[in-house]
Amino acid sequence: MTQTGLAGTCRAVIAGVGSALPQRIMTNADMSKVVDTSDEWIVERTGIRARHIAGEGETTRTLGLAAARKALEDAGRVPADVDLIILATSTPDQTFPATATMIQADLGITRGAAFDVQAVCSGFVYALATANAMIRCGQAQCALVIGSETFSRILDWTDRTTCVLFGDGAGAVVLTAEAGSRGIADRGIFSTRIRSDGRYANKLYVDGGPSTTGTVGHLRMEGREVFKHAVVNIASVMEETIAEAGLTPGDIDWFVPHQANRRILEGTARKLGISEDRIVMTLDRHGNTSAASIPLALDVAVKDGRIKRGDLVLMEAMGGGFTWGAVLARY
Ligand code: ACO
Numbered sequence: 001m002t003q004t005g006l007a008g009t010c011r012a013v014i015a016g017v018g019s020a021l022p023q024r025i026m027t028n029a030d031m032s033k034v035v036d037t038s039d040e041w042i043v044e045r046t047g048i049r050a051r052h053i054a055g056e057g058e059t060t061r062t063l064g065l066a067a068a069r070k071a072l073e074d075a076g077r078v079p080a081d082v083d084l085i086i087l088a089t090s091t092p093d094q095t096f097p098a099t100a101t102m103i104q105a106d107l108g109i110t111r112g113a114a115f116d117v118q119a120v121c122s123g124f125v126y127a128l129a130t131a132n133a134m135i136r137c138g139q140a141q142c143a144l145v146i147g148s149e150t151f152s153r154i155l156d157w158t159d160r161t162t163c164v165l166f167g168d169g170a171g172a173v174v175l176t177a178e179a180g181s182r183g184i185a186d187r188g189i190f191s192t193r194i195r196s197d198g199r200y201a202n203k204l205y206v207d208g209g210p211s212t213t214g215t216v217g218h219l220r221m222e223g224r225e226v227f228k229h230a231v232v233n234i235a236s237v238m239e240e241t242i243a244e245a246g247l248t249p250g251d252i253d254w255f256v257p258h259q260a261n262r263r264i265l266e267g268t269a270r271k272l273g274i275s276e277d278r279i280v281m282t283l284d285r286h287g288n289t290s291a292a293s294i295p296l297a298l299d300v301a302v303k304d305g306r307i308k309r310g311d312l313v314l315m316e317a318m319g320g321g322f323t324w325g326a327v328l329a330r331y
Contacts, residue, residue: 011188012135012143012175014331016077018070019171019299020063021286022054028164035160042164047262051167051287054150061093061102063170064148067295068103075174077142082174083112084140086131088123088147088291090320091154092116095210103146112140120204121258121319122194123147123291128173128315128327129192135177146172147291154206156218165261166219167287171295184246187310187330191244193237194325200229204320226318230264234316235271237326242272242314245328249273254307254331258317259283259293268316280306290319307331 028039087100100114119126124147131143148170180186208217249272280301301307318324
């Protein structure tokens with residue numbers, strides 16, 4: 001990749017967005033046939049009513065590719081324009097190579113770089129922050145940033161405390177380098193924050209891996225512990241990204257959070273004084289799709305006309321690690 005004259009003066013602009021979901025929908029009623037649970041419990045504790053579950057032939061690669069193609073079409077771009085692909089996932093098709101390189105090949109792209117980012121549910125925020133930094137320093141001109149997950153394949157389907165929470169899917173955005181005034185009216189990403197604290201690794205993890213058990217493993221979580229940290233951590237990075245841009249929470253047009261749990265989303269929005277009608281919530285139909293949840297929600301709100309060009313959008317996430325982060329952008 002080469003440095004360009006735009007380096008240092010450009011913004012990474014969200015030029016297009018797309019998403020893809022597995023065909024099969026699994027409702028809470030379907031879930032109650034698998035584990036001892038009920039629609040009432042799941043809705044009351046989480047807000048989730050249904051999720052999509054990948055079937056045969058549907059993988060992180062195929063879902064990510066479908067979302068990427070839609071995002072490129074939405075941006076009016078072709079694969080040959082792309083010089084960077086970052087895929088956020090914790091459920092890659094294989095241990096290696098990176099699933100991003102598989103999607104690169106599927107799109108017929110032979111230039112630039114493609115790699116995966118692993119920050120669990122915060123993966124899309126990490127990937128956006130990375131692509132933004134690479135665009136701003138002139139290392140990329142047109143990036144595909146994808147979040148794609150098939151968490152159904154790492155769930156313990158006998159553990160009702162975790163399997164009811166997650167779903168599969170993918171979302172993607174095209175980020176392009178655009179010259180701008182660097183003023184607050186410009187479109188593009190204004191500020192990003194990514195954080196982690198590995199002391200909490202055992203609160204949310206997968207109990208397998210290539211270097212330890214030689215197996216893929218299953219997701220394990222202390223839900224209450226995650227909950228306890230979520231609102232505090234998320235609110236702090238949201239405040240920092242807003243302040244860095246010289247704005248206030250009242251300036252935010254749309255809050256597009258990682259779709260973990262309705263109570264976490266509403267608690268965070270309340271802490272910052274963001275009204276409920278500004279929250280994009282899709283977890284009722286998608287469940288928690290980890291790194292895919294933000295671009296999936298963004299795509300829904302763009303396509304249904306809520307988020308319009310020029311709107312100020314705040315995205316945030318927290319996940320295993322713990323990792324957390326936020327991105328503030330004018331869409
Ligand atoms: N159906 C019915 N009952 C259940 C289920 C279920 N699916 N799961 C647990 N229960 C029972 C428990 O066994 C327990 O029963 P008991 O009182 O007889 O022992 C009771 O419900 C309460 O269990 P808690 O775990 O205390 O329930 P809580 O109110 O904490 O809700 C939840 C659990 C929804 C997981 C919550 O802690 C949470 O949302 N935590 C955040 C975790 C999260 O969102 N993780 C996603 C990944 S990280 C991220 O994306 C931020």
